[in-house]
Amino acid sequence: MTDFQQLIISRRSTRKFTDEPLSPEQVETIMKAALMSPSSKSANPWQFLLIEDKEMLDKLSYCKKSSSRLIAGCALAIVVLADPLTSDVWIEDSSIASIMVQLQAEDLGLGSCWVQVRERYTMSDTPSDEYIRELFDIPMQLQVLSVIAIGHKAQERPPFDEEKLQWEKIHIGKFNIDQLTE
Numbered sequence: 051m052t053d054f055q056q057l058i059i060s061r062r063s064t065r066k067f068t069d070e071p072l073s074p075e076q077v078e079t080i081m082k083a084a085l086m087s088p089s090s091k092s093a094n095p096w097q098f099l100l101i102e103d104k105e106m107l108d109k110l111s112y113c114k115k116s117s118s119r120l121i122a123g124c125a126l127a128i129v130v131l132a133d134p135l136t137s138d139v140w141i142e143d144s145s146i147a148s149i150m151v152q153l154q155a156e157d158l159g160l161g162s163c164w165v166q167v168r169e170r171y172t173m174s175d176t177p178s179d180e181y182i183r184e185l186f187d188i189p190m191q192l193q194v195l196s197v198i199a200i201g202h203k204a205q206e207r208p209p210f211d212e213e214k215l216q217w218e219k220i221h222i223g224k225f226n227i228d229q230l231t232e
């Protein structure tokens with residue numbers, strides 16, 4: 051990427067990936083970004099479980115009723131975990147780490163997609179986090195926030211259309227309630 055603004059404009063959720071695996075260097079670069087992400091009081095409550103095995107990716111892709119089957123086609127799934135006893139803002143800290151992962155993947159020319167897990171359910175109405183916890187023997191004290199699917203893009207999406215920016219959601223000086231009713 052040439053600059054951060056271009057990275058932000060270009061990053062779009064990718065749901066179709068090629069069969070090409072990631073290189074160890076790509077995985078290391080992505081994980082460095084996750085481990086360098088900021089966290090409140092430097093508590094670093096997050097942990098990351100990396101899944102590359104195709105059979106396990108397929109099983110993981112059933113973690114939600116919908117919108118998770120794309121995991122089966124990715125090269126790498128990162129299960130984003132956190133210990134709420136380490137930090138009361140584990141959700142925020144883990145979310146920041148997740149977007150750092152996605153931005154680093156985009157900077158490497160890879161695609162990614164955030165798959166929400168917290169507060170979601172499988173087709174059999176099992177909580178998604180329980181499904182993942184059982185699948186990978188994750189300790190009970192760790193919460194499962196999300197899965198970030200990463201891989202080589204099977205299709206390019208156009209950059210974000212700046213004409214669609216919702217400037218009405220920006221308030222200056224004080225909240226303008228009239229903007230909500232327009």
